[in-house]
Amino acid sequence: xxxxAVDDRGSAxxxxxxxxxxxxxxxxxxxxxxxTLVPGLYLFGGAVPVTLQTLAVTLAGxxxxxxxxxxxxxxxxxxxxxxxxxxxxxxxxxxxxxGPTGGFLxxxxxxxxxxxxxxxxxxxxxxxxxxxxxxxxxxxxxxxxLYVVGIAWLAAVxxxxxxxxxxxxxxxxxxxxAKAAVAAVVGSAVARALPGVVGPGR
Amino acid sequence: MTxxxxxxxxxxxxxxxxxxxxxxxxxxxxxxxxxxxxAVVLLVDSPWIAAALAGFAVLVLVSTRVPAAALTxxxxxxxxxxxxxxxxxxxxxxxxxxxxGSSRVLxxxxxxxAVSLTTPLTEVLDLISRVLRPLARVGVDPEQVAMTxxxxxRGVGLVVAAVAQADxxxxxxxxxxxxxxxxxxxxxxxxxIAEALGEGLLARGYGxxxxx
Numbered sequence: 345x346x347x348x349a350v351d352d353r354g355s356a357x358x359x360x361x362x363x364x365x366x367x368x369x370x371x372x373x374x375x376x377x378x379x380t381l382v383p384g385l386y387l388f389g390g391a392v393p394v395t396l397q398t399l400a401v402t403l404a405g406x407x408x409x410x411x412x413x414x415x416x417x418x419x420x421x422x423x424x425x426x427x428x429x430x431x432x433x434x435x436x437x438x439x440x441x442x443g444p445t446g447g448f449l450x451x452x453x454x455x456x457x458x459x460x461x462x463x464x465x466x467x468x469x470x471x472x473x474x475x476x477x478x479x480x481x482x483x484x485x486x487x488x489x490l491y492v493v494g495i496a497w498l499a500a501v502x503x504x505x506x507x508x509x510x511x512x513x514x515x516x517x518x519x520x521x522a523k524a525a526v527a528a529v530v531g532s533a534v535a536r537a538l539p540g541v542v543g544p545g546r
Numbered sequence: 547m548t549x550x551x552x553x554x555x556x557x558x559x560x561x562x563x564x565x566x567x568x569x570x571x572x573x574x575x576x577x578x579x580x581x582x583x584x585a586v587v588l589l590v591d592s593p594w595i596a597a598a599l600a601g602f603a604v605l606v607l608v609s610t611r612v613p614a615a616a617l618t619x620x621x622x623x624x625x626x627x628x629x630x631x632x633x634x635x636x637x638x639x640x641x642x643x644x645x646x647g648s649s650r651v652l653x654x655x656x657x658x659x660a661v662s663l664t665t666p667l668t669e670v671l672d673l674i675s676r677v678l679r680p681l682a683r684v685g686v687d688p689e690q691v692a693m694t695x696x697x698x699x700r701g702v703g704l705v706v707a708a709v710a711q712a713d714x715x716x717x718x719x720x721x722x723x724x725x726x727x728x729x730x731x732x733x734x735x736x737x738x739i740a741e742a743l744g745e746g747l748l749a750r751g752y753g754x755x756x757x758x
Binding site for chain 2: 377440
C-alpha cells in the first residue's frame with residue numbers, strides 16, 4: 345500500500361486513526377462478503393448469480409474514500425483467495441479468480457479507486473440533491489473501470505474476441521447502473537445521518 | 547434471525563482435514579505449484595492436451611479424498627457454468643476451441659479447489675504474512691494485514707446480523723419493497739459496528755506496542 349505523504353502514524357492520534365481504519369476496512373470487507381452471499385437474481389440457469397456485490401464495492405468507495413476503499417476490496421479478495429466461501433454462490437479459493445469471471449473480482453480494485461476519488465470530491469463540494477447526483481456520477485464512472493478488467497479477463501480465459509465477451513456481459517449493465525443509483529441515494533442519506541463520520545480523511 | 551439470513555452466517559473455510567499427499571505439502575509449495583500449473587494450462591493450445599490436463603487436474607482433486615458432499619454446492623454451479631461456456635464457445639468458435647477453453651477453465655478450477663480444500667485457513671494467513679514481509683519496507687505491516695483479514699472474517703456474521711435486523715425493521719413498518727428502507731439503515735448499522743470495533747481495539751491497546 346502506498347504510504348501517505350505525511351506519515352504521522354508514530355504519533356498517538358495518527359496511531360489511533362490507523363487502528364480505527366483497520367476496523368472500518370475489515371467491516372467493509374465483511375460487508376462486501378455479506379452482500380455477495382445475499383441471494384440475488386440468477387442468470388443462465390444459476391451459472392451467473394447477480395448479487396448486491398457491486399453495490400457493496402461502490403458503497404465502500406463512497407463511504408470510505410479511495411485509500412481505505414481499496415484496502416477493503418483487497419481484504420475481501422484475500423478472504424476469497426484463502427478459501428472462504430465468500431464469492432458469489434458460496435464459492436471460494438483461488439479457483440474463483442482463475443475462472444472466467446475472476447476479472448470481475450480483480451476489477452473491483454480500479455472500480456473502488458475511481459468511485460472513491462470522485463465521491464470524495466462530491467462529498468467535499470456538493471450538498472443535497474447535487475450530492476446525490478455527484479455520487480451517482482461517481483458510481484457510474486466506476487462501472488467501465490470494472491468492465492474493462494472483467495471483459496478482458498473473460499475474453500482471455502474463454503479465447504473469444506473482446507466484442508463477444510462484452511456482449512455476454514451486457515445484461516449485467518442494467519443492474520450495475522441501478523446499483524450505482526442506489527449507492528448514490530444511500531451515500532447521501534448516510535452522509536446526512538452520520539455527519540463527520542463519512543468521507544475521506546475522517 | 548430468520549431462516550433467509552441464517553444460512554448466510556454459516557461461514558466456514560472450505561478446508562477439509564485429511565491425510566492425502568496434498569494435505570502434507572506446505573502451503574507455500576502448493577501455492578507456487580498452483581501458479582506454475584495455471585500458467586502451463588493457459589499456454590496449451592491443443593484440445594487433446596488441454597482435455598488430458600483437465601482430466602489430470604480432476605484426478606489431483608480426487609486424490610485429496612475430500613468427501614463428495616463437501617463439493618456438491620460449488621460443483622453444481624461449476625458444471626452448469628462449464629456447460630454454458632462449452633456451448634457458447636462451440637457456437638462462436640467451433641468444437642476444438644470449445645474443448646480447449648472449457649478444459650483450461652476446468653483444470654484451473656480443479657487445481658485451485660484441490661489447494662484450498664487441503665490447506666487450513668491459519669496456514670494460508672501465515673503464508674500471506676510471509677509473502678508480504680518484503681513489503682514491510684514500503685509501509686505494509688504483514689501482521690496488520692493478517693489482523694484485518696481475521697477481523698473481516700469475524701465481521702461477516704456481524705454485518706449479516708445488522709442487515710437482517712434492518713430487514714426485520716423494514717417488514718415491521720410494512721415498507722416491503724423499498725430498497726432504500728433496507729440499505730440505508732443497514733449501512734448506518736454497519737458503520738456503527740466499525741466504529742465500535744475501532745473503539746474496542748483502542749480500548750484493548752491494539753497498536754500501542756508497535757514501533758513505527
